[in-house]
Amino acid sequence: xxxxxxxxxxxxxxxxxxxxxxxxxxxxxxxxxxxxxxxxxxxxxxxxxxxxxxxxxxxxxxxxxxxxxxxxxxxxxxxxxxxxxxxxxxxxxxxxxxxxxxxxxxxxxxxxxxxxxxxxxxxxxxxxxxxxxxxxxxxxxxxxxxxxxxxxxxxxxxxxxxxxxxxxxxxxxxxxxxxxxxxxxxxxxxxxxxxxxxxxxxxxxxxxxxxxxxxxxxxxxxxxxxxxxxxxxxxxxxxxxxxxxxxxxxxxxxxxxxxxxxxxxxxxxxxxxxxx
Numbered sequence: 001x002x003x004x005x006x007x008x009x010x011x012x013x014x015x016x017x018x019x020x021x022x023x024x025x026x027x028x029x030x031x032x033x034x035x036x037x038x039x040x041x042x043x044x045x046x047x048x049x050x051x052x053x054x055x056x057x058x059x060x061x062x063x064x065x066x067x068x069x070x071x072x073x074x075x076x077x078x079x080x081x082x083x084x085x086x087x088x089x090x091x092x093x094x095x096x097x098x099x100x101x102x103x104x105x106x107x108x109x110x111x112x113x114x115x116x117x118x119x120x121x122x123x124x125x126x127x128x129x130x131x132x133x134x135x136x137x138x139x140x141x142x143x144x145x146x147x148x149x150x151x152x153x154x155x156x157x158x159x160x161x162x163x164x165x166x167x168x169x170x171x172x173x174x175x176x177x178x179x180x181x182x183x184x185x186x187x188x189x190x191x192x193x194x195x196x197x198x199x200x201x202x203x204x205x206x207x208x209x210x211x212x213x214x215x216x217x218x219x220x221x222x223x224x225x226x227x228x229x230x231x232x233x234x235x236x237x238x239x240x241x242x243x244x245x246x247x248x249x250x251x252x253x254x255x256x257x258x259x260x261x262x263x264x265x266x267x268x269x270x271x272x273x274x275x276x
Contacts, residue, residue, distance in 0.1 A: 001174050006083075007035045007108035009101055010075060011127040012067040018149040019114040020078035022142070022271070025151050026112070027083040029179065034083040036075035037104055038090045039097040040064050041125035064092055067126070097128045102136035110172075112142045134246050134276055140172035141246075143272040151271055152240025156180040158215075159230050160187045162200055165245025169275040170204065173243045174211055176273065183208070183215040184237055188226045194219050239270055246276040 008023040010016045027034050043060035068090050079086055089104055105111045113130055134141050142151075153176060160166055170177075170185075177183055185204055189197040201217040208215050220229060234242050 003030045003032055003109040003175055005033045005035065005108045006030075006110050006112060007037055007105055008075070008112045009114070009128060009133075010036060010038045010071040011114060012038055012040055012064070012071055013126055016071065016074055016114060017078075018147060019112065019144045020074060021149040022144045022151050023112050024078055024082045026110070026142075027079060030175065031084050032109075033085045033087070034079050035087045035089060035104075035108060036072065036079075037088075037101060038068055038071045039100050039128065040068070040092055041094060041097065042092060043125070096132070097125075098130075098132040098136060101128055101133055102138070105137050105139045108139060110142060111137060111139050112144060114144050114146070134274060137276075140169070140273060140275045143274065145268055145271070147268055148271060151176075153179050154181040154240055155238045156183050156241045156243065157230075157234045157237055157239040158183060158185045159242065159244040160185050160201060160204055161245065163245055165276055167245075169243050169245045169273065170208075172275045173273050174213075176241070177208065177213050177243075178211065180213075180241075183213060184218055184233075184239075185215050186218045186220065186230065186233060188220045188222050188229050191221050194221065234270065241271045241273055243273045246274045 003026065006023060006026055008019060010019070023034060026032065042064070043056060072088050072090065075088065076086060091100060093100060101111075111133075113128070113133070130141075130143070144151075156177060158170055158173070158177075160170065185201055185208070187197040187201055197219050198217075201219065205215050205217050218233070220233065223229060230242070230244070
């Protein structure tokens with residue numbers, strides 16, 4: 001199993017340097033074809049008479065064109081001579097950007113995205129709502145937080161649970177786990193569930209072992225905030241990547257709007273690999 005095709009989602013009007021460095025790293029690791037993608041919505045401002053100024057419409061059109069051209073140029077410059085082949089896709093559309101990108105991602109094995117930065121206004125006319133995207137895409141997503149410009153696989157922590165999403169995440173991450181220096185597979189469970197969790201982890205370790213991946217297993221008793229506990233253990237292990245299942249719309253909404261889940265997934269020192 002490998003990632004023969006990567007798709008990297010570029011935000012418009014901001015720097016994508018770190019994201020593109022990670023995409024280049026992965027393209028080199030897997031000799032992959034890379035598709036760059038960007039999408040935006042036209043400005044939606046109405047006045048009392050129901051019309052928008054023609055000058056505003058033209059200014060917005062020129063801005064979208066300029067930003068998209070710059071994003072493509074940055075993409076090609078960063079990946080030239082590294083990816084086996086490059087392809088660019090972009091569009092302007094009035095409907096959900098996340099839905100468009102999710103549809104296009106059917107052409108790729110892995111989608112690489114840079115989540116919104118804290119403090120930015122959530123203007124989803126120029127950047128995709130990542131929570132909405134993860135719920136729709138049916139592909140694994142690698143989240144590259146601001147400030148990260150390389151994928152550190154020296155230590156990887158896998159959040160394990162007896163759920164479809166968690167099992168799919170581990171399976172989807174196999175190509176990266178095979179390249180990791182040290183993998184910890186962790187399950188956080190209620191005290192009464194710890195024996196069963198250990199049995200599940202043994203099965204997971206045996207399965208990964210048959211794929212040539214040696215892992216450390218670990219259980220922890222839930223204290224009521226599993227995301228915070230997972231984050232603390234990942235920090236203790238010095239994890240450069242966290243692998244986890246994305247469990248539902250409400251969880252992703254919390255992540256996008258702030259709170260411990262968002263802080264966990266957008267940790268400034270590591271990437272997160274998620275599947276839904």
